[in-house]
Amino acid sequence: MALHFVLRSSCRNSAPIFNTIINSGKLPMVSRSLTSTVPKSFLGTPKAVTTLIGGPVRQFTATAVRRSATGNHVTVWSAERALALGMLGIIPVGLMFPSQAGDAIMAVSMVMHFHWGLEAIVVDYVRPILFGNVIPKLAQGMLLVVSVATLGGLFYFIHNDIGIANSIRKIWATKPKA
Numbered sequence: 323m324a325l326h327f328v329l330r331s332s333c334r335n336s337a338p339i340f341n342t343i344i345n346s347g348k349l350p351m352v353s354r355s356l357t358s359t360v361p362k363s364f365l366g367t368p369k370a371v372t373t374l375i376g377g378p379v380r381q382f383t384a385t386a387v388r389r390s391a392t393g394n395h396v397t398v399w400s401a402e403r404a405l406a407l408g409m410l411g412i413i414p415v416g417l418m419f420p421s422q423a424g425d426a427i428m429a430v431s432m433v434m435h436f437h438w439g440l441e442a443i444v445v446d447y448v449r450p451i452l453f454g455n456v457i458p459k460l461a462q463g464m465l466l467v468v469s470v471a472t473l474g475g476l477f478y479f480i481h482n483d484i485g486i487a488n489s490i491r492k493i494w495a496t497k498p499k500a
Contacts, residue, residue, distance in 0.1 A: 402438050405431060420487035428486055429476035437469040 409431050416424040441462070448461045480486060 398438075402435075405435055405438075409435060417487050417490060420485060420491065422480055422485060425480040425485040425487055426477065429473060429480065433469055433473045433476065436472070437465065440465055440469075 412427055412431050416428040444458070444461045444465055448458045450458050476486065479489075483489070484492070
């Protein structure tokens with residue numbers, strides 16, 4: 323039960339129940355081993371639990387976690403995994419049977435895969451708490467510009483040159499000069 327409360331401790335937008343646990347006499351598992359050496363009157367206050375656990379009292383809940391304002395991340399994560407799994411078939415088929423349609427599908431899937439991966443890096447490491455509100459938005463915008471430019475460049479290469487699959491085949495077919 324205590325593990326459930328600890329795992330849910332990151333949700334700050336729900337009703338706190340920590341004081342209810344303290345007032346009912348039930349302590350988290352962390353401090354149960356110490357209860358035999360501490361008088362019962364000492365355990366009844368939040369300050370005592372703070373001292374007993376060794377850190378500030380954190381409020382936590384057992385209610386469901388709210389979805390963020392930016393959307394459902396589970397759906398995006400599932401789409402990323404589906405794309406990565408689909409690329410296991412798209413790339414070999416696109417290379418075995420070169421065509422403009424196959425090259426376009428490879429280009430879109432590769433750019434989406436790279437964009438989502440780099441977006442995760444930007445979101446994780448360029449946080450507003452570290453850089454303010456402007457720089458993370460600029461980083462997201464620059465990532466979008468780079469992704470669109472990459473996709474545009476690949477489409478230009480597909481339609482005005484030999485394409486992705488044929489260029490890779492050509493690279494593999496050349497023998498290095500000794």
